Amino acid sequence: MTSHAQFPPASTTDYLTLDVVTKRYGGKAVVKGVSLSVARGEVLTILGPSGCGKTTTLKMIAGFLEPDDGSVSVDGARVDKLSSHQRGAAMVFQNYALFPHMTVRRNVAFGLRMQRKPAAEIAREVDAMLARVRLSEFAERYPRELSGGQQQRVALARALIIRPKILLLDEPFSSLDAKLRKQLRSEFLEIHRNFGITSVFVTHDLEEAFAISDRVAVMNTGVLEQFGSPTEIFSRPRTRFVADFVGHKNIFTGEAVASADGGSVLAADGLSIRLPAAASGEVDVSIPVHRVRVSRTALDTGNAFRGDVETVAYLGPVVQTTVLVGATRIESYLSASPELETLRSGDKVEIGWDVEDAVVIPGAGPA
Amino acid sequence: MNALRFEKWALGIWTSLISIFMLGPLAIMFAISLTSNGYISLPTEGVSLRWYADMLRQRVFLDAAMNSIVLALQATLTATVLGTLAAIAVTRYRFPGRGLILLLAGAPLFVPLVMTGLAILIFFSTLGIGGPAIRLYVAHVCLTVPYMVRMVAIALAGFDWNQELAARNLGASPLRAFVEVTLPQIMPGVIAGAAFAFIISFDDVGVSIFVTGAAYKTLPVELYAFAAFDLTPMIAALAVTMIVFSAVFVLLIERFFGVQRVLAGEAQTAPRRDGDG
């Protein structure tokens, strides 16, 4: 192995911890009591719409901003009073912020030069790093002469060469088209596997967050809405905001009443929906689009309603439909089938889902 | 189609005529400087460099030229430092008072030159301090600093300030980050701005004529005084020398920045006040 073998191996203990961190600008809190943690070697993504405080949070981890309250710890030691480079958190910026007047080699060498290492040692380490990220033949090029993927590798190499404890990435793919994003995402994952470095990633792109992360933190208006694994976040959203943000379409808000069988019944939008667990009072319930079934014949699902097809769109392997039950619109993504191909707007259908498929969203507002 | 063709021709011819109008007087100046006659005339009797030789024997002009160069260097250096720092402040940060600083930095361009000159003359006289050298220095910094701010601000437009954060993140001190990362990238703007400032200072009459003194005159002021009563081909030789001197700086600007860009950016906010001094 090369000298970079010292990157710690993955473990389950928390390596980076944010403890009720708050940041205010002119009296207005933009990050409110956020607590997060990530284990060694894992990827944590902070996900949220623009202005949600995710970049501010990242900047507090990076040391560009000081938290007003709370603490940031790395490997058990508090770092929030340390300057940016002392805490070993290297940053990959949006659009990479490569130095355009320096060659790839000089860009990558920058951090080592700042450490006043001897020239020979710098040259050796830079060569090793460039080889590792497959950039050796581009060493004397300037950033503008590189493709997007190559630029990303330069940015990663420049950050990784100072052997940081944590790698921070601020929406590195946000200005790119969809195809390139996917390619760069897999390049990032490859390098991450290769170096095994603990990483914190900021994005507003749901798919990106789910594709690369071990843990996801969803933020909105400075508040941490939910923190968990991608599957948890998607299948059990804790708040209405998270449910909307991760793409839940059929969300019903109503009054729930406990029923005899241990479940409950929700009265919402003129429908009576059976829920799997006991609930009472006002609740939000989401029916995932891929759980909804549509048929011309009667359904044996626990919830079933008669409705009229409003729209049908054939998207290759799936068929997207909206069905009106009274005035309530229910959306579904169905696997294509011969029966569905004959479906037309205005058709009378049966629409339904199993009782267990309804997801009860616990918090009505911010958690 | 024919109308379009005609239009292109007509515009081309018009532009050529205007070019003659622009360059003609300067070309004739050049021709006169080469005359062998003893009075202002085209070199009909033959070409001679006698007036250039004559010029080099005039102590008054040599001293004034030296004054002008020293003054322009001092003013340019000051304006470069003050202007670059202020330009960074207004492009990098959004802060209360930013508008005020922008307004202030442009203010000398909106006040007639004669007013600036008069104001600085009276200010120093009332205080009873400073001679012509210090007055000229202050006046020329006021005159040139707005261009410096503008030019560096243009050079910084679209600059990704995350580069400085990246450098800091990799262990550079704030000064080191500026010197290694930001400065090399705005250097063309700084050089072009400094060259422009130098020309403005070196050529100025409008302000200088108020604050100059018998003991310390700049070349344009000396030339102006001389030209008003004694026009000889030697004056033409001197004028041509000044044009060549300025041209060096103009080419420097064109090389590093583009004259067009300088004036186009500038035309939107403010005129070059040396203009007519």
Place this chain on the structure above:
Amino acid sequence: MSAFRRHRAAWLLALPLLVFLTVLFVIPVGQIMLLGLFPKGEGPTFALFEEVLADPFYHRVAIRTLRIALLTTLLSLVLAYPVALHLRNVGSRWQSAIVLIMVSPLLTSVVVRTLAWVVLLSNRGILNQAFGAIGLPPMRMIYVEGAVVVGLTHVFFGYMVVSLMTSIRRIDENLYAAAANLGASRLRQHLEITLPLSLPGVLAGSVLVFILAASAYATPSLLGGLRISMLAVEVFNQAITYFNWPEAAVISTGLFVLIAAVVWIATRVAEGGRRKVIFQ
């Protein structure tokens, strides 16, 4: 105070310029504006302003200043518009070269370029020598308003070209194709497309040239002589020749106000209150 602390870096960077210009420019200019109100150290009194405003000599000079500045603006506009149109038809190399020619007078000292005109126009100057050679009587071409207008136009022409070019270059070429497709002749295309869309450039260039011409000093004094005086020349005469600083202060304040008023009116009228075009 906390606002200062939060933006300390910005303020520290701007501070040297702020201090320099405040102390050595804003205060002196403010001082001469006040000087007119306290001519003999007492006041405030508008006596001196009233005196200057009542003086028919200054009326003539002020009107002449406005006339010369307006004529210069108009002449520059008419001469420069075709040049700006031509710049669109040529490649970027030619464009740079032409712009360099147009601004060359701007980049040479005012004395030098004005001297060139003196040499050409004076009574025994190059043009009159040429007239003599072909048997024409000598003409009086210097110390007349026309000479001042020509000299000023020559100098400030570059600003007009660059201002016009900036807005003409932004016009989408497809608009002409669209207009031609709808049956507009070339002339109509210019009237309906080029002219209205270049108005911001026309306004910017005109205001610029007007300001510069109205406050010109060296050109009118060399090409206009004693007869064709302008306000800036009178500021110099009062301050340096007669050593009458209060009166010089009043005239320069008047010049400043006059220019500001004309620019304000022009931008209001032309842009319906959108001064931004010029002053961003």
